[in-house]
Amino acid sequence: MSQPPVITPLDEQDTTSFQIVGSRKERPASEQNPSRREFLQKGLSIAGWGALFACAAGGTYQTVRFFFPSVVFHPPSVFQIGRLEDFLSTGQPDAHGVILVEDRFKQEHRFFVVREPARIYALFARCTHLGCTVNWFSNLRIFKCPCHGSEFHSDGREFAGPAPRPLDRLKISLDTEGNLLVDTSVVYTAQEFEAKKAYIEIG
Numbered sequence: 001m002s003q004p005p006v007i008t009p010l011d012e013q014d015t016t017s018f019q020i021v022g023s024r025k026e027r028p029a030s031e032q033n034p035s036r037r038e039f040l041q042k043g044l045s046i047a048g049w050g051a052l053f054a055c056a057a058g059g060t061y062q063t064v065r066f067f068f069p070s071v072v073f074h075p076p077s078v079f080q081i082g083r084l085e086d087f088l089s090t091g092q093p094d095a096h097g098v099i100l101v102e103d104r105f106k107q108e109h110r111f112f113v114v115r116e117p118a119r120i121y122a123l124f125a126r127c128t129h130l131g132c133t134v135n136w137f138s139n140l141r142i143f144k145c146p147c148h149g150s151e152f153h154s155d156g157r158e159f160a161g162p163a164p165r166p167l168d169r170l171k172i173s174l175d176t177e178g179n180l181l182v183d184t185s186v187v188y189t190a191q192e193f194e195a196k197k198a199y200i201e202i203g
């Protein structure tokens, strides 16, 4: 509501002359408090940008999930080799207690999977003499090194040639979903097989 003009006398002695010294006219509400208006504008602007970024982030997340679905990532040295059931065998243990030597991982990952009646472990295919890659001869049930002729039983123990000790083993474990994992960065020598539990027990 507008205020009435203020009328004051021109001369304090002359009370017959007056002047209008001003009228207080109310400004529109939008002009009353510019700082409040600016604050609201900034707030709306920030909210708008926030919503835009939220939409963009949501879209990016969905895109990443599309191209990279939920899978378990392992370090590059850890390989999932299957499940225990994949290494079942009805064969009888040989003279060294080994039922099965699986050599399909040798070419790419340089290890063998060895199955005994109550255990499974990963033998490192690196000769313990000077490091050549050994081969498995299933008909003879031995590993042989092509470099200087070292030979190893099916359980990895050396018995001929210059190799000074059994083949090493790699860390083997089961993940929470029952998959067998072999970590080629963790190597155990024969003295550590039991202490480090370089095998998986089969119940």
Ligand code: FES
Residues within 6 Å of the ligand: 127, 128, 129, 130, 131, 132, 145, 146, 147, 148, 149, 150, 161, 162, 163
């Ligand atoms: S490297 Fe295998 S016997 Fe020498």
